[in-house]
Amino acid sequence: xxxxxLRDVAHAAGVHPATASxxxxxxxxxxxxxxxxxxxxxxxxxxxxxxxxxxRGLKTSKSGSVGLVIPDxxxxxxxxxxxxxxxxxEPAGYSGLIVNTDNDPxxxxxxxxxxxxxxxxxxxVATALVHHPLLEQLRREGVLMVMVNRRPDxxxxxxITPDDAAGIQMAVQHLAGLGHRRIAHLAGPPNTSxxxxxxxxxxxxxxxxxxxxxxxxxxxxxxxxxxxxAEALRELLDSGxxxxxxxxxxxxxxxxxxxVFAERGIDCPRTMSVVGFNDIPFLDKLRPPLTTVxxxxxxxxxxxxxxLLDGIAEPNRPARSVxxxxxxxxxxxxxxxxxx
Amino acid sequence: xxxxxLRDVAHAAGVHPATASxxxxxxxxxxxxxxxxxxxxxxxxxxxxxxxxxxRGLKTSKSGSVGLVIPDxxxxxxxxxxxxxxxxxEPAGYSGLIVNTDNDPxxxxxxxxxxxxxxxxxxxVATALVHHPLLEQLRREGVLMVMVNRRPDxxxxxxITPDDAAGIQMAVQHLAGLGHRRIAHLAGPPNTSxxxxxxxxxxxxxxxxxxxxxxxxxxxxxxxxxxxxAEALRELLDSGxxxxxxxxxxxxxxxxxxxVFAERGIDCPRTMSVVGFNDIPFLDKLRPPLTTVxxxxxxxxxxxxxxLLDGIAEPNRPARSVxxxxxxxxxxxxxxxxxx
DNA sequence: CGGTGCTCTGCAATCGAATGCACTGTTCTC
DNA sequence: GAGAACAGTGCATTCGATTGCAGAGCACCG
Numbered sequence: 001x002x003x004x005x006l007r008d009v010a011h012a013a014g015v016h017p018a019t020a021s022x023x024x025x026x027x028x029x030x031x032x033x034x035x036x037x038x039x040x041x042x043x044x045x046x047x048x049x050x051x052x053x054x055x056r057g058l059k060t061s062k063s064g065s066v067g068l069v070i071p072d073x074x075x076x077x078x079x080x081x082x083x084x085x086x087x088x089x090e091p092a093g094y095s096g097l098i099v100n101t102d103n104d105p106x107x108x109x110x111x112x113x114x115x116x117x118x119x120x121x122x123x124x125v126a127t128a129l130v131h132h133p134l135l136e137q138l139r140r141e142g143v144l145m146v147m148v149n150r151r152p153d154x155x156x157x158x159x160i161t162p163d164d165a166a167g168i169q170m171a172v173q174h175l176a177g178l179g180h181r182r183i184a185h186l187a188g189p190p191n192t193s194x195x196x197x198x199x200x201x202x203x204x205x206x207x208x209x210x211x212x213x214x215x216x217x218x219x220x221x222x223x224x225x226x227x228x229x230a231e232a233l234r235e236l237l238d239s240g241x242x243x244x245x246x247x248x249x250x251x252x253x254x255x256x257x258x259x260v261f262a263e264r265g266i267d268c269p270r271t272m273s274v275v276g277f278n279d280i281p282f283l284d285k286l287r288p289p290l291t292t293v294x295x296x297x298x299x300x301x302x303x304x305x306x307x308l309l310d311g312i313a314e315p316n317r318p319a320r321s322v323x324x325x326x327x328x329x330x331x332x333x334x335x336x337x338x339x340x
Numbered sequence: 341x342x343x344x345x346l347r348d349v350a351h352a353a354g355v356h357p358a359t360a361s362x363x364x365x366x367x368x369x370x371x372x373x374x375x376x377x378x379x380x381x382x383x384x385x386x387x388x389x390x391x392x393x394x395x396r397g398l399k400t401s402k403s404g405s406v407g408l409v410i411p412d413x414x415x416x417x418x419x420x421x422x423x424x425x426x427x428x429x430e431p432a433g434y435s436g437l438i439v440n441t442d443n444d445p446x447x448x449x450x451x452x453x454x455x456x457x458x459x460x461x462x463x464x465v466a467t468a469l470v471h472h473p474l475l476e477q478l479r480r481e482g483v484l485m486v487m488v489n490r491r492p493d494x495x496x497x498x499x500i501t502p503d504d505a506a507g508i509q510m511a512v513q514h515l516a517g518l519g520h521r522r523i524a525h526l527a528g529p530p531n532t533s534x535x536x537x538x539x540x541x542x543x544x545x546x547x548x549x550x551x552x553x554x555x556x557x558x559x560x561x562x563x564x565x566x567x568x569x570a571e572a573l574r575e576l577l578d579s580g581x582x583x584x585x586x587x588x589x590x591x592x593x594x595x596x597x598x599x600v601f602a603e604r605g606i607d608c609p610r611t612m613s614v615v616g617f618n619d620i621p622f623l624d625k626l627r628p629p630l631t632t633v634x635x636x637x638x639x640x641x642x643x644x645x646x647x648l649l650d651g652i653a654e655p656n657r658p659a660r661s662v663x664x665x666x667x668x669x670x671x672x673x674x675x676x677x678x679x680x
Numbered sequence: 681c682g683g684t685g686c687t688c689t690g691c692a693a694t695c696g697a698a699t700g701c702a703c704t705g706t707t708c709t710c
Numbered sequence: 711g712a713g714a715a716c717a718g719t720g721c722a723t724t725c726g727a728t729t730g731c732a733g734a735g736c737a738c739c740g
Contacts, residue, residue, distance in 0.1 A: 345695095345696055345697085346696060346697055346698095347696075347697090357697080357698095358697095358698080360697095361696095361697060361698060362698090362699090363700085365697095365698085368698085368699085391696085392695090392696055392697070394695090394696080394697095394698055395695070395696030395697045395698090395707070396696075396698075397697095398695090398696080398697080398698095399696085399697055399698045399699085400697085400698070481699075542692090
């Protein structure tokens with residue numbers, strides 16, 4: 001026999017499907033006699049009845065699903081976030097549809113389109129690029145969304161972001177505390193908000209602490225990748241500027257530095273310290289283990305999901321945003337400068 | 341205005357909804373006058389019509405979604421697989437619902453239950469534990485599924501598995517080629533099929549190559565983890581058996597070995613070689629970079645998704661299984677034995 | 681005892697698309 | 711030129727659950 005329908009349950013319990021529906025639905029259960037409700041529920045259970053979410057969705061126009069728009073699941077940054085999201089979504093009866101955009105705007109648009117046609121009730125967007133036209137349009141069309149890792153400036157969209165500025169500040173303070181005075185920064189791509197925020201925070205912290213504020217100490221990487229990081233560091237090294245420590249825009253960029261260290265025989269941390277950002281897995285297995293700023297990835301996910309569910313429950317509550325505190329994980333890639 | 345429905349399109353094109361439906365659906369388009377079809381399609385496009393998959397699904401009882409059952413997305417093994425799956429699913433108009441089981445049988449059952457009530461059209465199962473009762477039951481109930489990373493013995497379910505035996509063989513051959521004769525194996529947990537298969541392949545390869553086949557050279561780890569790996573290696577070392585190389589059950593176990601090397605001042609690769617398994621990210625950043633057997637994760641995903649889609653298209657085709665070839669990635673953790 | 685209010689249940693429409701069946705008008709065949 | 715075959719379209723029903731509305735039954739009050 002097929003999976004039983006509401007009709008079957010109603011029939012078996014000797015009531016009208018409508019009554020069965022009300023009895024089974026906690027929010028309408030009050031409309032039905034307590035005894036009847038109990039009976040219906042029992043019958044439903046014994047029949048192994050499972051409401052068909054598709055049929056329900058058709059009538060209620062709720063799909064029970066939300067879209068997760070991320071650049072690339074393969075990037076170690078995202079799995080914990082996704083995991084956090086799912087952990088909140090699932091008990092709430094929702095599920096997440098993941099799409100990968102590879103940070104390609106066209107793909108992003110197409111994917112979001114596809115999600116919308118799948119009737120998702122909301123979007124959790126973790127792509128850095130979402131260009132404003134699209135974002136504006138989505139907001140106008142009343143698409144519920146929460147941004148992750150990025151705070152959309154000017155637009156009123158709830159977001160969960162790590163406190164990047166504070167993170168960089170901690171990194172610089174740590175290095176300054178070790179005695180470094182000339183610290184370089186390999187900034188992330190300038191078309192990403194995180195890249196910009198971190199670079200800005202770097203400059204201001206350097207100034208606040210009275211360290212050498214030399215514009216030549218800051219380079220920007222073209223991508224958030226090891227290769228770009230390596231390239232940027234080589235450039236910096238070749239330019240002849242002097243520095244004893246590097247604050248990398250993220251861990252991958254820091255890994256790129258490791259490559260250059262190996263290539264040029266630079267001893268990290270004795271002649272050069274490095275700090276990463278994100279705390280991706282296995283950094284503790286590197287030689288030397290990378291000091292980095294840890295982001296509470298999973299928490300970002302849970303918070304984002306909660307925010308979205310709140311938004312679904314109460315469509316016109318004001319956009320609330322959350323800034324999550326970070327922690328510095330000191331490992332082996334930072335030490336006092338040789339000449340300290 | 342709301343998103344247009346089929347009715348709107350039909351009305352705007354001056355035809356009956358049924359005709360519009362047929363015109364829009366490639367498989368029924370032949371029933372409609374070519375001109376009419378063209379007109380309808382054009383109108384649909386200009387209105388930005390998107391068929392509502394929920395409504396469609398209700399009638400056709402196809403949800404356009406499949407379930408991905410994995411232990412933990414956070415495990416670096418899975419993101420590439422999931423990515424591969426999504427890459428195949430998406431162009432086919434399907435999407436994947438991910439659930440994490442944490443390898444807890446109860447959770448697994450509950451999650452699969454939840455997926456089924458979501459009307460998934462099939463399951464891609466990557467959990468190692470799926471106990472047979474559940475698996476049997478699913479098969480009996482006609483749930484379409486594909487297994488990944490694990491070949492269910494005795495039961496007729498299509499699967500995509502890396503050729504673990506061949507992988508281990510390559511690892512051992514590589515070490516033998518370097519001159520190692522006493523090679524140890526830190527096997528994965530015996531309740532996982534991969535653990536068993538790899539251990540078996542290790543023994544038989546050692547024998548085939550005429551190396552020292554000493555049972556004392558094989559230990560089993562309790563978990564697929566760094567700690568377990570470290571523990572197992574310590575045990576082996578303390579037992580006094582001699583060996584110059586280790587084939588680890590997987591990369592995490594190999595990482596555990598690194599910890600022990602650091603702890604006991606063992607020089608890898610000069611006094612001890614190690615080979616891992618899986619090729620998780622960033623192994624090339626370790627000191628020394630870990631030699632390992634690479635699994636085509638993403639390809640596993642794409643193949644699995646393809647297999648599942650095939651199964652959906654042709655429900656009673658025989659179960660087909662695929663064994664994927666692996667490659668050995670030689671890096672810095674293997675070298676000739678000192679006394680070679 | 682009639683009226684009012686209330687609780688509980690049933691009826692029927694609805695969500696959006698798909699589809700079997702019936703109908704119309706055209707073309708083809710003998 | 712009559713009848714058959716057929717292409718093209720419309721009508722109405724269906725999928726499974728939800729929900730506004732109406733009606734039945736009952737109790738309570740004046």
